[in-house]
Amino acid sequence: MQPIWAPCVSVASVTSSAGLAFAVEAMQAFKFSTWKERRLWSACSCSGVFWAARCFSSKQKHLPARFGSPGQGGDEGNRQQHDSHQTRTSEQVNPESPPPPRSCKPPKDSRPPGWKYKKSPGPAASSREEFRNLREDDFSKLRRRRSQKSSSVQRTQGSEILFGIGPCSIAFSQAKRNFFQLFVKSSSSGLRPVMEEFVQQAKARGASVHYVRREVLDTLCKDEVHQGVCLEASPLGLKSIEETEVPACQDPQQIWLVLEQIQDPMNLGTLLRCAYFLGVDQVVMSRSNSCPLTPVVSKASAGAMEILDVYSTDDIPRFLKAKIEACWEVVGTVSKSEVEGNIPVVDCLDFQWEKPTVLVLGNEASGLSPGTRSLCHKMLTIPPGIALHPGLDSLNVSVATGILLHSILRQKAKQHNAISP
Template identity: 60%
Template sequence: MGPLQYVRLASWDALRLSSAFPHHRPSRTVRCFSGWGKPLLVARKPRSRGDGRGVTSLQEDPRPQEATQEEESHSDLKSHPVLKTDADGTPAKKFWPQFRKQNAPPSNEEFVNLRNDDFPRKKRRIQQIPLSVERTEGSEILFGFAPCSLALQRSKRNFFQLFLKVSKGDASPAMMDFSQQAQDRGIPTKWVNRKVLNALCKGGVHQGVCLEATPLQPVGWQEGPPLQSESATVSEGSQLLWLVLERILDPMNLGAILRSAHFLGVDRIVMSQKNSCPLTPVVSKASSGAMEVLDVFATDDLHSFLKTKSDQGWEILGTVGAKRPPDDIPIVSCLDFRWTSPTVLMLGNEGSGLSPEIRSLCHRMLTIPPGRELEAGIECLNVSVAAAILLHSICRQKMKAP
C-alpha cells in the first residue's frame, strides 16, 4: 500500500471519528484527540427523522449549572458552523465550504493596502528630456538678478546671449530693463520657459535671468594697478588691508567672503592659485554679484608673496580658533587688536586652517573669543562667518580722512 493510500485512509478515519463524536462546536473535534480516556462532558443519543436517516443530536446536559456556564464562556468558538452528518456517517457537503468561507485569510486587497500604508509608494519621477540650447564653446552661465546685472554694468566679460523667463502676461519691469541693457550692448535676447532656465543653471536659483558669458579669471597680484594709498610709508600710519585666502574650496564660502570683504572696504583680495575654488557662477551668485565688481587676484607662490610683504613693513596676521595651536606665535583677540600699519589678514582652509608653512610667516594670530565653553568639534566658526567678524573688528578702526 502506497503512502497516498495511507493518507486517504487516515483522513477517512478522522472524518468518521468526528461524526461519531459530533459537537455543535467543530473545533473540539481537533482537540478531542488529546482527550482520550477523559469522561465526555455531554451525553449523546441518536434521534430519528421522518425520512429514515439518523442524525446525531445532543441530549440535555445533566451537569450542574456552574459547569454549563463555564463551558459556554468560550465565546471564541461560537462562530463556527454546526457539523452535521448523514446516515452513513459522512459529513454534510455544505459544512466544509461554509467552514472555509468563515476561516478564510484576508483578501489580497487587504494585504496590499497594509503594505501601502507601511511602505508608501515612491513617486514616479518624470524623466527629464535634455533641452537643446546652442551655446558658445568655453562659455559659462551666470544666473540671478544681481550677478547678471552687475556683470552687464562692469563689462569685465564678453557676453553671448541673455535668457529671460517668458511670462503669461506682460513682462515685469526688471525683465524689460534686462532686455533693454542687452539691446544697448548688442546681446541677443531669448525668451524661454522655466525648464530651459533650470537646465542652463543646473537647478540654481536663477530668478528668471541667465546670462551666457566668458569665465572670469583672477589677475596676478603683481599685475594689478597700484593703490593710491599704497604709496604712503609705514611711519605715516597708513591703513591698508589685504585679505589673503589659502585653499578655500567651498564656492559658497568663497562667495560669502567676497561679499563681506567688499562691504567692509577691504583694499585687495589675493587667493592661492592651487587647490582653491575657481571663480564660478556659483561663487558670483553666493557673493550677490560682488565677484563681478571686485578685482580678485591670485598667486601661485603664496610663501614668496607673504615674505615680500613682510619685508615691505606689512604686518602678517593669521587666524586661529579658540584652541591654541602648538607653535609659539603670539595670539591676540580681535577685540584687542589695534590697526596701525598695513596689514595682511590670512584665512585658511575650511577644515585644516592655515598650513604650517604659511603659519610660520605670521607675526601674530587673531582669534575670536567664544562666549562659553565649547565642546569638541564646534570650537570654531565657519570660515565665511569668521572672516566677516574679523574684518569688521579691523575695518571699524579705519581713521576718517580729514
C-alpha cells in the first residue's frame, strides 16, 4: 500500500526538477547574452564604428546609441541598449520563438544614404584622436632621444669645447692648448675656405677631424653660436701672480687691470677684449668668487682670452699693498651716487697718468670690497650726459671699463704722437 505522503514527494520532485531546468536554461541564456555583449564591445572598441555598424547591419541588429549615428546618446541611448539587451535575452530564453531571418542587406531605414562617408563623433572617434595625440608625443620624444644618442661623441677627460670661428682660429695660432678633435658642419656645397684652413691646422697638430650635422654642434656647445665649428681642446687655467715672474718694465706709464669677483662670463669676456684692444699691460683676477676662463668667456672676448696672459691672486689687498710699496698708484671706480668717504673722486677725463697705475674693478652688483676700497688713492667716475633716474645711475662693468681705459690710455697715445716727428 502506498503511503499517503508519496504523491506529495513525487509532485515536489517534479516541481523541483522543472524549476532546476528553468534555472539552468536561464543561466545559460544569461551567459550567452553576456558573451554577445562582450563581442559587441570588442567589435566597437577595436575596429571602430564603421566595422561595428557593418557587422550588426548584416545581422539585422541595431547598434547601441553610444556607437550609433549622430544625435543619439545620453539616457535615450542607454534605454535603447537596455531594451535591445532584454529583447535578445528573451529570444534566447523562449525556445519556441522562431529565429530571426538572415539577410545580406539591412533594412533601408537602418542604413541612411551616405552612411559610409559620415564620421561618428562617438567615443571611438575621440579614442582615436587621443591615441593619435599620444602617438605623436611619443614619436617626438623618440626623435629627441635618437638625436641625443646620435649626437653623443667620445671626449677626452678634462677637455672643453671651444666654439666660434674667432676663438678657434686664435687658439690654433697661439698654440697654448692641446687639441684633440675638430668638429666641422657638413655641407653639400663644400667647406668654406676658413673651414678648410681649420681642417689643415687640426691635422697638422694631430687632431682628428669630424664632419657632423648642425645638431651635433649644438649639443657640443650647449646651443651657443658656434658658426659651424667646434674644437675640443685642453682648458686654459689662471696663472698665479705670486708664483709667476712677471717681466719688469721700465716704462712709467704702465697700467694693470685688477678684477675683483667678476662672475658673469659675458662681462669677463668683454673686459678681456677691451683690455687687449686698448693695450693693458697685465690682467689680474681674484681666484675666489670669480668666473673661470671658459669657452663662453673666450667667445665673448672674440678670442682675446687666447692671447692675453690672465693672472690670479688669492688676496687682492695684499697684492695691492705690494704694488703701493713699489710706488704704483691704485685707482678704483665709483658711480656718482656712491661718492662718500675721504678718498678723492676724480672725473675720468681729468685724471693725470703720471706713474704706473692699477685700475681696480669690482663685482657687478656690490662693487669693490671695503678692504680693497680703503687701499685706493683715487676713485674715478664717469660723468653722465643727463640727469639719471635713481634706479638707473650706473653702467655695466664692462662698458664702464672700456670708457675708463680709453680715457687713461689716450694720454699715452697723445704723448707718443707729440714725440714722433
